[in-house]
Amino acid sequence: MLSHPSRRTVRGAFVATAAVVAAALPTAPATAQPSAADALAKYNELSEKASKLNQDHLKAQDDLKAKQGELDKAKGDLAVAQKAEESLRGQVDVLTEATYSGARFNQISALLVSDSQQDFLNRMSAINILAADNAEALKNLTDAVNAADAATKSANDATEASKKLLGEVEQKKADLDKQLKEAKAQYDSLSASTRNALKNAGDMSNISVPPGTAGKAVQFALDQRGEPYVYGSNGPDSWDCSSLIQKAYAFAGVSIGRTSYAQAAAGRSVSRGEVKAGDIIVYYSSQSHVALAIDNVRAVHASTEGVPVKIADINSIGPISAIRRVEG
Structure with a gap:
């Protein structure tokens, strides 16, 4: 007589078969956590x-x-x-x-x-x-x-x-x-370490500025380093990008528009290679952000909420749309 397989044998075969099928099926990727x-x-x-x-x-x-x-x-x-x-x-x-x-x-x-x-x-x-x-x-x-x-x-x-x-x-x-x-x-x-990095005011050292109107504007902007960014703020203890530039030039005795759009049309256009202290650097195709050049490499700007006024490399801030020279 043929013997019938035991329940244990059948169950073992089922498990083995399921393992083979599972191995043959594509595995669903785990949900990746954003870096x-x-x-x-x-x-x-x-x-x-x-x-x-x-x-x-x-x-x-x-x-x-x-x-x-x-x-x-x-x-x-x-x-x-x-x-x-x-x-x-x-x-x-x-x-x-x-x-x-x-x-x-x-x-x-x-x-x-x-x-x-x-x-x-x-x-x-x-x-x-x-x-x-x-x-x-x-x-x-x-x-x-x-x-x-x-x-x-x-x-x-x-x-x-x-x-x-x-x-x-x-x-x-x-x-x-x-x-x-x-x-x-x-x-x-964001992680605590990332937020702390954003809050860092960066270079707070004394920086020499040229004489004249442009130098006065740059010095004013540098003096605001560490102050917070607030959308729509006009100072004196918090800024958005364009209010910082407007008030810097007002301090130097020059009136320019309040918005980045108006500042993108101020003065005259200069090339990237000609950039010097006091030039307004306009960023993005929308011309929605501005910074003030310290020299040909660095600029001071009010970046965004959660980030204080600080110095940054001109090219690192974003894609440059226009460069305007208000004086000289």
């Missing part, structure tokens, strides 16, 4: 996007301020035009009333009531003067009415444009807040 370098790269990417949104928000605020200035001027022009129209209407009303009360004469009535040739000439002269006055008053009134209409349209247009820009400012602020939240979450995910 410190990857996490930092992601943080830098999110920070760059936040920096652009910050500059967009600042530009929208500048645009709104300019449009509100136009609106204020339009309202002022309208008030002047309305006052002129009111005054001229009074003048025309006086002349019209004089006409209806008999103070106006035509040539025939002047001839009929004149006592002499000289009296006739005097009456005709008065008639001509009154007619000229009336014509001029009517023309001035027409001009004033047209000016008031134009000023009204300008004021209405400026009002609508301001409302639209205000909506854009609010939307860009909402976009910025969302992006900042993502960047903050990514920053918090």
Whole structure:
């Protein structure tokens, strides 16, 4: 008789077969944990996007301020035009009333009531003067009415444009807040050692600067080393990239725009090989970040939140979009 295999033998065969099948199947890769370098790269990417949104928000605020200035001027022009129209209407009303009360004469009535040739000439002269006055008053009134209409349209247009820009400012602020939240979450995910490295203020040594306007601007920026980066901040104890550059040049007596976009058009263009102290280095195709050259190799800049104002190699900060020389 054939013997039946024992349960232990069957179970052993099943296990062996399962092992062979498992070995033949592709193994699912384990979920890879992001490296410190990857996490930092992601943080830098999110920070760059936040920096652009910050500059967009600042530009929208500048645009709104300019449009509100136009609106204020339009309202002022309208008030002047309305006052002129009111005054001229009074003048025309006086002349019209004089006409209806008999103070106006035509040539025939002047001839009929004149006592002499000289009296006739005097009456005709008065008639001509009154007619000229009336014509001029009517023309001035027409001009004033047209000016008031134009000023009204300008004021209405400026009002609508301001409302639209205000909506854009609010939307860009909402976009910025969302992006900042993502960047903050990514920053918090970094290792303690990476965060400490980002917080390091770097070279804090005394650095000689050239005389003149550019040197004053550079010295101001260097004096801010170690101070924190805060989106939208204008100093004096925290900065974003463009406010640091603007205030540095203001300290040197030169007025430049608030945003990186405005600073990318300041002064004149110079090449990378020509870079010297005081030149504004504009980064990324979006032109959303700026730094101030210390010399041909180094620049000082407010980098991003979590990183203080510090010195960095010009080429290491990011892809250069433009270089502008404000003075010299």
